[in-house]
Structure formats: C-alpha cells, structure tokens
Amino acid sequence: MSADETSEGEKKLDVIRQVVADDVAAGKHDGRVQTRFPPEPNGYLHIGHAKSICLNFGIAEEFGGRCNLRFDDTNPTKEDVEYVDSIQEDVRWLGFEWDELHFASDYFEQLYEWACQLIRQGDAYVDSQSPEEIRAQRGTSSQPGTNSPDRERSVEENLDLFAKMRAGEFADGEHLLRAKIDMASKHLILRDPPMYRIRHAEHHRTGSDWCIYPMYDFAHGQSDSLEEVTHSICTLEFETHKPLYDWFIEKLGIFPSKQYEFARLSLTYTVMSKRKLLELVEGGQVDGWDDPRMPTLCGLRRRGYTREAIRAFCDDIGITRYNGMTDMVVLENALRGDLNKRAERRMGVLRPLKVVITNYPEGESEELEAVNSPEDESAGTRMVPFGRELFIEQEDFMEDAPKKFFRLAPGREVRLRYAYFITCTDVIKNDAGEVVELLATYDPATKGGDAPDGRKVKGTLHWVSAEHAINAEVRLYDHLCKVEDLSKIPDDEDWKSHLNENSLETLTDCRLEPSLADFDAGTPVQFERLGYFTLDANATTAEKPVFNRSVTLRDAWAKMQKR
C-alpha cells in the first residue's frame, strides 16, 4: 500500500485534486474537467515539468476530462521551433497524448480584439512614457504608485495609437498598452500592468505578422478561457498573478477559468531553472540539453531513466503548496525500483585487473550458464565464456584486506559468479609497486559456482574472460552541483563555481561480456554489482560501444567504508 492510498486502495487527493473533485461533485461546468500543460518553448523540458505534466494529464485522465498542450509563445525573442518539437517529443515520451494542440500565437488576433474591447471600456490605455519613467511611477511594496500622465487619454486616441502600434509605426519601447486598474493597489501586479509591448521581432510561427506581442498576463488566462480550461494549474510563483488573471476574465466577460497553484519541484545537487540550464549548454559545461547529467527529460532519457521511473517519482513526491527540497535519492530510487524488475543482468568490468588461473589448461575455454534476471525467470539464461585469463574489478582485490573485506586477497577464496571458486596465490606488481596482475588457482569441482563439499565463500565477484571480452567505454556520472541547495548561494557569487568538476568520469578501457556486443540503445541493463547502464546511441561508434551508468546499485560496502 502506498502512502497516498487508503486501505481500500482509493487514491488520496492532493490539494489540487481535492478542488477538482469538489468542483466535479458540485456539478461545476457540468462536471467537465479541462486542463492544459502550457510550456513556453524557450528551452527543453526538465523533471520539474514532468511533475506538472503528470498532474495536468493525470487529472484529466482520472476525472474523465481532457488535457491540452499549449505553447505559451508570446515572447518571440526567446523562443524557437527547436523547443516546440522537443517539448512534444518529451510529453509523448512520458506516455501522454494531448487532446488538442494549441499555440497562444494562434490567439493573437482574438487577443488584439479583446485588448481593443478593454480600451473601449476604458479599462486599458496606451502609455507613451519610457520604461524608466514607468518603473519610477510604480511605487514600492509600501508606497503607492503614481498615475501616468497618459492614463486619461481618450478612448479614440488610445484606439488610434494601439492600431498604429500594431501597424508598425513605432519603434520598440515607444508605447505600451496597459490595463487601467489601480496604481495604489496593494497588489503590485494590479498597478496598471503592461498588456502589449512593441517588439519588432521574427516569431517562430507568425513570422513578421505582428510587431506587438501580448504579455503573459494578457495571454495566459485568455488562452485558458478560449479553451474553456476549468482548472488552470500552475506553480506557486504565479500566485500573485491570480487577482489579475481574474480581473481580465471578468472585464472581458469570458469563460471563467480558475487558477490553482502547487509547489514547483526542487531537487538536491542540481539546477532546475531553464535560464541556468541554458547557461550550461551555451557555456559548454555540458554536452548539450541531453547531456546525461542534465535534469532535462532528454538528458535523463539518455542517462537511462525510464518514463515509468519518472512517473513513479512524480507519484511519490506528491502535490502540495509547500516549497520543499526533494532529495535526489528519491529520484534514483524510483529508477532502481523500476530497473530492478526489468533490466537483464550482464557482467562487465569497469577497471580491469588481470587474473591468470594457473591451473586452468592453456588455450582452452568453456561456456558457463548465467541467469539473465533473478526477478524474471522468463528472461532465461545465456552462456558466458570462461578461460585461463580473466579480468576482475580492481577494487575487488586488496593486498592487505581488512576482515570485513569479503573479496579477493592473497590466500583468500572467492566465487566468480556462475563460474568457479578461485584462490589468489600471487600478486604481480610493476616497478611502481602497483598491482598489475594476480595469479590464482581454481577448484574444478566448484563449476557453476557451488562447492560439492558445502564450503562457503563470503564474496562473489563479477568477471569477464580476457580472450572473449569486448572493449567498451563507460561513462559514470555524479551530481551536477557540489552543493545541495543552489538557491542558497548568494547572488553576488557565481553559481557555476559550485558545479561539480567530477560529475563525469569516462572509463575507456572497460571489458564487457560478449553478449553485450550488439545491445539495443534504450534497453536498460544491470552490470552485476555495478549499477544500471544504457547504451549511449549518440556516442557509440562502430568500433566501440559507449555505455552510460544510469544509477549505481545500493552499496552497503561503500557505506561501510565511508564510516
């Protein structure tokens, strides 16, 4: 039973779903539920958007409603088709399909007419002051603003000016259409907020059709209303916009969409703001939006995250109005949970250490049977080649091993998984005193991994046959940032100085069992004892496969060592 279920298995309702359920029960909008996911196409979607996607599409599903995908494309200077394409791909990848696809830019004509309506009603006016003058008149949180000298322009003059703004007769910034509300309002947002600005810029969809563009506040709620969105769900920082959201809808007399807010996702050790992510991409600190260290959906996908894991994670963290910080391990555990059930097991050695089995006949080899998944018998078994020369993991050997070290050490016996028990007899070092090779003997009677005499070993190691192994590159990842909470970094400090310079470790001399040679990108695999991996289709070449480690396995030994 999960935390958000009752003993009857019924879903507990979060703050937003509770409102929806109440509205449906009360017969509001005849019980109709319409939501929307409204990204601005100015960047790639990240795990925080996944939370919103799961919420909006999830609610529609659960309440028999509909959910649209709408691009909030009202700022042409920041937006691009590259982003609208990737956003659609990512939403679909998560497993959701929108009922209708819309663009705020499709509403530009309607929005323009509505702006004219407000002018005619005396609820909007053209301000011809400079941005600086307007800012100076806004007042502060404790002091009221002052009225613009243009505030009492006649309807005719406003209409004329606004038409000329549209017609392109003015330069950027020369005029501004503002809502006429109250310069003394306690809600700063209501101090005659801007509705339309002049921007002679090429829009990725409308081209040069427009040189005036509506502001968020005069586009978002109106778009919601046009789509008859019943529940307009957004994050908490839009809370202060709600009075304005309602004001426009009321003045226009259009469909009464309502806004509800929830807390955005913050994850430890990473960045979530599109601005900062863009900075990393442009600054070359990462390989692109889909760098496996990025919290973007494409990055997580390339890292090996599954949609199931991401959706389970979103389910897990819940929806509240509390701005918390979610530990990255919650995300990682969601992945482990999903992959443990589905990923087949293979053996691969990341940092090879050669072992020669001195009593194994030279020039010979054999095949041993290994199970593909302990969690799923139907996954069957495969044959793994074994020979006289093997590779094991460097960290699985210790010359002066403490008692708690269950792995290989001089004189100690361990099991090679699915193969034989071996005992280390000699250690070969180079001039620098580093261990470069191990000599060992094997017990033929333990073939398959069990001793007929019932003798036990504490450790079981993964291994590959030197002769048969394939070479591979493996990339290991760590947190993007060294600090847990990036928002705690003072503004005068460069947040990028807190980036983890060791977030990527590339291992170029890894040896994998031969069955990994033609592995599908997108199919998760567990390298036993090391973690879950996925083939990186972008980086893999004909000569050399490249695997990304998605996440490590839980590691009690590593924890013990830390103490």
Add this chain to the structure above:
RNA sequence: UGCCUGGUGGUGUAAUUGGUAGCACGCAUGACUCUGAAUCAUGUAGUCGGGGUUCAAGUCCCUGCCGGGCAACCA
C-alpha cells in the same frame, strides 16, 4: 515596515475536516542470498514557539517566530 502564501521525524508526505499522528525514502539492526543488489522482519525519529476555546486541537481562535513568492515592455 506592503501584499500573497506556507511551516507534521533527516527528507517527501497522510490524518475520514475537532477524535489512537500513519506511509514512503533515508538511517540502524537482523534474516536470507551465487549481485555487500533485491526481498523480508524489526527498530529509529515528528505536529515551529506561547497562550486560548474544548471532554478532546496537527486541525479552530489570538499572538509570536521562521521560510517561500511578488515591484521584467520575461514566462
């Protein structure tokens, strides 16, 4: 010093709307184990403070404290 909003174990959350503070993750211990994984069992720790109403307060009232957001011609 304005407005909006929030505060439940370390973290994320739940509490039938006033009635036994529960779940998950983490952590610890143990069982099992051919992955120091998985699984299972046990344990760990919490209602921001102070008043008040009440038979009964995480929940209602007052007050204090702390946090987040808002003063872009961004979204």
